[in-house]
Amino acid sequence: MRESFLVFGQPLIEQDEIDEVVGCMERAWIGTGPKVHQFERDFAAYKGVAHAAAVNSCTAALHLACLTLDLKPGDEVITTAMTFCASVNAIIHAGGTPVLADVSPETLNISAETIRPHVSPRTRAIMVVHYAGRTCDMAPIMALAEEHGLKVIEDCAHAIETEYHGQKAGIIGHIGCFSFYATKNIVTGEGGMIVSNDKAAIDRCKIMALHGMSADAWARFSDAGYKHYQVVDHGFKYNMMDLQAAMGIHQLTRVEQYWLRRKEIWQRYNEGLAGTGIGLPAADEAGTRHAYHLYTIRVAQECCGVERDAMLEALRAHNIGVGVHYLAIPEHPYYQNRFGWKPEDTPIAVAYGRETVSLPLSPKLSDSDVDDVIEAIRSICSECTR
Secondary structure, eight states, rough: SSSSSSSSOOOOHHHHHHHHHHHHHHHHSSSSHHHOOOHHHHHHHTTOOOOOOSOOOHHHHHHHHHHOOOOOOTTTEEEESSSOHHHHHHHHHOOOOOEEEEOTTTTOOOOOHHHHOOOOTTTEEEEEEEEGGGOOOOOHHHHHHHTTTTTEEEEEETTSEEEETETTTTTTSSSEEOOOOSSSSSOBBEEEEEEEOOOOHHHHHHHHHBBBBBOOOOHHHTTTTTOOOOBBBBBOOOOOHHHHHHHHHHHHHHHHHHHHHHHHHHHHHHHHHHHHSSOOOOOOTTEEEEEEEEEEEEOOOOHHHHHHHHHHHHHHHHTTBOOOOOOGGGGSSSEEEEEHGGGGGGGHHHHHHTTTEEEEEEEEEOHHHHHHHHHHHHHHHHHHHH
16 A cells, blocks of 8 residues: 555656746746747647647637637537547537547547548538547548548647657647646646647637737737737637746657656556456557557456446555546536437447546656556455455
């Protein structure tokens, strides 16, 4: 039994980030300013994309990306049933109708095969989610989108380092959205980024991210002189702060180092949990790069002697913090009431959502921390099968 509680997804914050944030405070430029613009440039360079817009969350990024579709009432966007509610809500907030596709039982991602039956004359776009850091099979999806004249939005909240046959996640489709939430692979506390090679789309996102104004705070208040602004659309308050970007510019320099550490932890879990009856993540697909964002196991009474919710409680009793990613979208009452969705509509996502547990996975974890998680799970499984 651990003496201290192991926090799920706790980020590794190093001195460079602390110094940069303090520097922002000392200069008293804490809103949108030079650090945000630097982070945008650095992230665009990392992704090899022409344009980037930093915002205050991936949820905001997804909403803005959906707004670039100019959805009309009745327009549909197909997305996955195995995702966080933000993916679906962004479509709704942009005026569209979400349509759910089921997932592959191996990858937990939607595919061209699961998307195709839902394409209709009302379909305007596909929103893929690279679940847990594993890329969707994008070539068939992009071919399907081209066949029907559809845009593709990539929800890359889990997929900063993800690659698909030499292409970086987020720049395969029309527009990509990233998260820098406290549990993500790069953290700014809260924060998100939109990337695209379509300058008009990113320009629209930047305007809508700050009240629909034609000039942001940095342009208005910098020492280059005051810039008047005009409100050109009914926008939102989605801008990122320099305090956030100050963390991100240093986190980004260590993205490869952190990825390698998470890969080590991933392999340690694979080895340590083998033979327990626990369902482990599928092997990486050839030609892809997994971001190793979420290490999700599948827990079922018939396989390892314990039910999922009992495993959640038992791990917390062992001082291990865990998560659930995710209860499938059709399980939630709001969507059932509004769209009439039922669990049987997406049986694979629903079954997985009822059995999944996400284990701690962060570069901050020590080998001893990881061993504590493994030993706790093996102990719980052993006790339940006696």
